[in-house]
């Protein structure tokens with residue numbers, strides 16, 4: 001039985017369909033799902049499209065930002081008020097991919113993909129999930145990613161987070177071998193409130209340094225209460241590898257990833273990348 | 274599984290085809306509507322030779338669900354020339370020897386068209402970013418970049434005149 005197609009007019013209808021049938025796959029931008037279809041990995045069940053315009057909405061009100069899960073990287077890039085997120089959105093594929101790839105899909109993309117999810121992790125985003133009919137529930141992104149690793153399939157409606165107080169508090173770096181577009185050797189996002197004086201509530205996240213995007217808790221501890229001076233950066237570099245578990249893939253060996261991570265982290269913190 | 278009807282405008286003409294529910298747009302264009310301009314390269318979105326414009330937006334036809342294009346306006350490389358008159362980008366690709374085997378050319382032209390529609394006077398770096406999703410194994414990219422640059426600079430000079 002070949003693949004069937006269903007269209008849901010609303011998010012709650014989509015969540016209901018997904019909860020009721022484990023053989024239904026949500027199609028967002030489709031850049032990963034259609035690959036699976038084309039390569040014969042996805043041949044049975046149902047593809048589900050969502051046409052609810054709320055799914056693609058981007059809302060910026062004061063300090064709070066909400067990105068609909070169906071919003072694309074190109075939509076982020078077109079939004080002037082989201083300039084601090086532009087480096088992360090621009091890190092995803094080439095222009096055609098960015099016109100298609102969505103925030104929701106990025107939360108499910110396997111390493112070394114998932115560059116935007118790394119930015120969301122450093123921003124302490126809340127993932128708004130719908131586990132069936134009803135209203136969305138806020139799940140901290142780290143918990144959400146752990147659930148994803150356990151194979152929990154839930155509809156993501158949107159992500160919410162606070163805008164960094166100063167634009168320089170948030171930094172993003174993707175290291176790849178092919179320029180301007182390539183798979184991640186490693187990705188780093190930092191949110192360091194108070195980066196111009198004393199850092200409080202530091203958040204540092206890595207992509208491609210573990211099976212999932214991970215927080216660099218050692219670096220966060222090393223930076224807490226410090227200034228971003230030579231001493232602070234040296235302490236961060238010394239703690240860079242804590243909790244990492246990189247893979248060897250076609251892009252880089254685990255050894256190479258470990259070797260270059262402290263170097264790139266140091267440069268990012270020093271504002272040299 | 275029953276086929277689904279899909280209707281859209283293709284290079285300015287209304288077209289309709291029956292597709293399998295999970296068919297991608299490239300399959301419908303090539304097999305259903307005999308538009309062989311966009312090529313099937315990798316089927317993974319990596320090579321870019323299937324690039325088309327959907328409602329003016331650059332997309333990869335191999336990763337676009339055909340059924341999601343209902344009612345859309347689709348432009349492919351086949352619609353770029355105006356009768357016997359080549360599009361300025363096509364002309365520039367010829368003049369700069371920007372096509373060798375030609376397999377990437379439909380995607381390169383389409384990506385370049387999308388770039389210039391959005392940004393008529395791109396810098397060299399912006400041109401490189403504009404074709405970053407398109408792979409060429411022959412030219413080393415320089416002639417392609419030069420061709421796009423010549424059209425952008427020509428149009429900009431024309432505007433100044």
Ligand SMILES: Cc1cc2nc3c(=O)[nH]c(=O)nc-3n(C[C@H](O)[C@H](O)[C@H](O)COP(=O)(O)OP(=O)(O)OC[C@H]3O[C@@H](n4cnc5c(N)ncnc54)[C@H](O)[C@@H]3O)c2cc1C
Pocket residue numbers: 025026027028029030031032033034035069070091092093094097100101102103104105106107108109112113114115116154155156157182183184317318319
């Ligand atoms: C050529 C190419 C280059 C790429 N380069 C990059 C890159 O540089 N960086 C990067 O991070 N990624 C990259 N990707 C991967 C991918 O394009 C992105 O990760 C993208 O954000 C995935 O989003 P999508 O909307 O296309 O996902 P889809 O393919 O639609 O979905 C992916 C998975 O997520 C699930 N899903 C999607 N949305 C939701 C939701 N709201 N709720 C629940 N489940 C959901 C789907 O069911 C599916 O299992 C690339 C892909 C290609 C083909």
